[in-house]
Amino acid sequence: MVYNKTEKIIEKQQNRKTRILKAAREILEKGTNKDTSIKAIAKKAGIATGTFYLYFADKETLIDTVVKEIYVELLEIIKEERSKYSDIFDKLEASMEICIKTFMKEKHLAKILLEHFPEVNNALNCKFTDIENDLIRFTKDDLYELREQNLIPDQDIQVSATAFVGTFRQVILSWINSGEPVDYDRAYKTLIQYNLRGLGKQIK
Amino acid sequence: MVYNKTEKIIEKQQNRKTRILKAAREILEKGTNKDTSIKAIAKKAGIATGTFYLYFADKETLIDTVVKEIYVELLEIIKEERSKYSDIFDKLEASMEICIKTFMKEKHLAKILLEHFPEVNNALNCKFTDIENDLIRFTKDDLYELREQNLIPDQDIQVSATAFVGTFRQVILSWINSGEPVDYDRAYKTLIQYNLRGLGKQIK
DNA sequence: TCATAAACTGAATGCTTATTCAGTTTATGA
DNA sequence: TCATAAACTGAATAAGCATTCAGTTTATGA
Numbered sequence: 001m002v003y004n005k006t007e008k009i010i011e012k013q014q015n016r017k018t019r020i021l022k023a024a025r026e027i028l029e030k031g032t033n034k035d036t037s038i039k040a041i042a043k044k045a046g047i048a049t050g051t052f053y054l055y056f057a058d059k060e061t062l063i064d065t066v067v068k069e070i071y072v073e074l075l076e077i078i079k080e081e082r083s084k085y086s087d088i089f090d091k092l093e094a095s096m097e098i099c100i101k102t103f104m105k106e107k108h109l110a111k112i113l114l115e116h117f118p119e120v121n122n123a124l125n126c127k128f129t130d131i132e133n134d135l136i137r138f139t140k141d142d143l144y145e146l147r148e149q150n151l152i153p154d155q156d157i158q159v160s161a162t163a164f165v166g167t168f169r170q171v172i173l174s175w176i177n178s179g180e181p182v183d184y185d186r187a188y189k190t191l192i193q194y195n196l197r198g199l200g201k202q203i204k
Numbered sequence: 205m206v207y208n209k210t211e212k213i214i215e216k217q218q219n220r221k222t223r224i225l226k227a228a229r230e231i232l233e234k235g236t237n238k239d240t241s242i243k244a245i246a247k248k249a250g251i252a253t254g255t256f257y258l259y260f261a262d263k264e265t266l267i268d269t270v271v272k273e274i275y276v277e278l279l280e281i282i283k284e285e286r287s288k289y290s291d292i293f294d295k296l297e298a299s300m301e302i303c304i305k306t307f308m309k310e311k312h313l314a315k316i317l318l319e320h321f322p323e324v325n326n327a328l329n330c331k332f333t334d335i336e337n338d339l340i341r342f343t344k345d346d347l348y349e350l351r352e353q354n355l356i357p358d359q360d361i362q363v364s365a366t367a368f369v370g371t372f373r374q375v376i377l378s379w380i381n382s383g384e385p386v387d388y389d390r391a392y393k394t395l396i397q398y399n400l401r402g403l404g405k406q407i408k
Numbered sequence: 409t410c411a412t413a414a415a416c417t418g419a420a421t422g423c424t425t426a427t428t429c430a431g432t433t434t435a436t437g438a
Numbered sequence: 439t440c441a442t443a444a445a446c447t448g449a450a451t452a453a454g455c456a457t458t459c460a461g462t463t464t465a466t467g468a
Binding site: 001003009058 | 424425426427428429435436437438
């Protein structure tokens with residue numbers, strides 16, 4: 001005979017899954033000590049190690065889920081911010097601003113996306129290519145439009161979009177690892193201007 | 205009684221050390237299968253695993269040595285190329301050109317520096333900071349000079365230099381991982397122009 | 409040539425960590 | 439309430455891999 005789950009149990013289990021994901025984030029974000037074992041994650045989530053496997057097929061699936069969750073959150077934030085503007089350069093600038101703000105406010109997002117995720121991705125494991133490319137694609141869409149309107153000079157859009165994303169990765173990682181800049185405002189403006197100029201925005 | 209090494213033995217041992225380093229490079233550069241074990245490296249070098257430890261204190265030392273070697277090689281190449289020019293923008297452009305050329309010609313250099321090395325560095329393990337910063341420092345020196353001569357607008361030099369290096373990391377990695385661009389020349393020019401414009405070079 | 413120092417070998421050790429599973433607890437519904 | 443399904447537990451398993459070391463081979467120089 002098959003027993004049906006009660007509402008209470010369903011809720012409890014969803015709760016548990018959420019708590020595992022939360023624990024995983026907390027453990028992944030402090031890249032220092034490196035004890036990202038299932039045992040440690042399970043302990044932080046308040047369950048036995050075996051229980052973990054009732055909620056996730058394996059460790060890889062957990063990491064995938066965490067990374068995807070965070071990416072979706074970031075993209076949502078960017079998307080919402082972009083929607084407030086119609087001018088493409090404004091959209092781009094808004095994307096950059098909110099991206100920096102989000103990463104610096106919630107460093108764990110940056111830590112996990114920029115540190116842990118590239119490790120997985122770099123090993124030619126292209127599982128996350130779709131997600132990663134979202135950021136580049138966002139940029140590319142804008143660039144194509146700017147080019148059509150002759151607002152930026154002729155260029156390889158794919159390369160520019162990739163370079164654009166690259167500046168953020170490197171700069172934000174350096175801020176996280178080696179300490180934030182003294183003059184935050186100036187640093188922040190430099191990064192944004194660097195990219196706008198890099199794309200070829202003409203200053204009116 | 206202590207025996208002295210003969211010339212022949214000294215040479216043989218230097219040879220062996222070289223062969224271990226070469227084997228390590230060959231194994232590190234193909235990030236796919238991931239079997240970067242000492243056993244695998246020793247086998248490729250034609251020695252027993254135990255022998256490895258007569259030449260290197262541990263695995264970490266080996267990786268450090270390989271990475272430093274490659275960095276020094278790259279910096280040497282850049283330094284030499286730069287010396288051919290006196291104009292700072294020309295120096296910068298030459299650095300970029302030779303950097304792209306070197307990485308694309310010898311992909312294993314790029315693989316090891318851009319893939320393996322960041323893994324080590326990202327984990328807040330700042331052992332390589334000195335080396336890594338060499339690239340950024342190179343750029344910074346140029347930028348300070350350009351700023352003094354009022355050839356570029358006011359900006360946070362540290363951020364610009366970091367962004368500069370970031371574009372290379374991201375673009376070259378994408379070429380290595382997802383295939384080179386169709387129109388290589390165009391891609392190549394885009395990346396260089398992106399950075400020159402990003403820094404604020406005025407087109408005369 | 410020979411005693412022995414130095415170098416070399418690779419199987420064994422030890423440690424870490426993902427995953428499993430036999431036993432236990434909790435939930436279901438007749 | 440009770441038989442049993444489902445969930446949970448954590449010690450045990452297993453696999454990977456850096457490092458060691460007792461035994462073997464090679465080199466040295468008297």
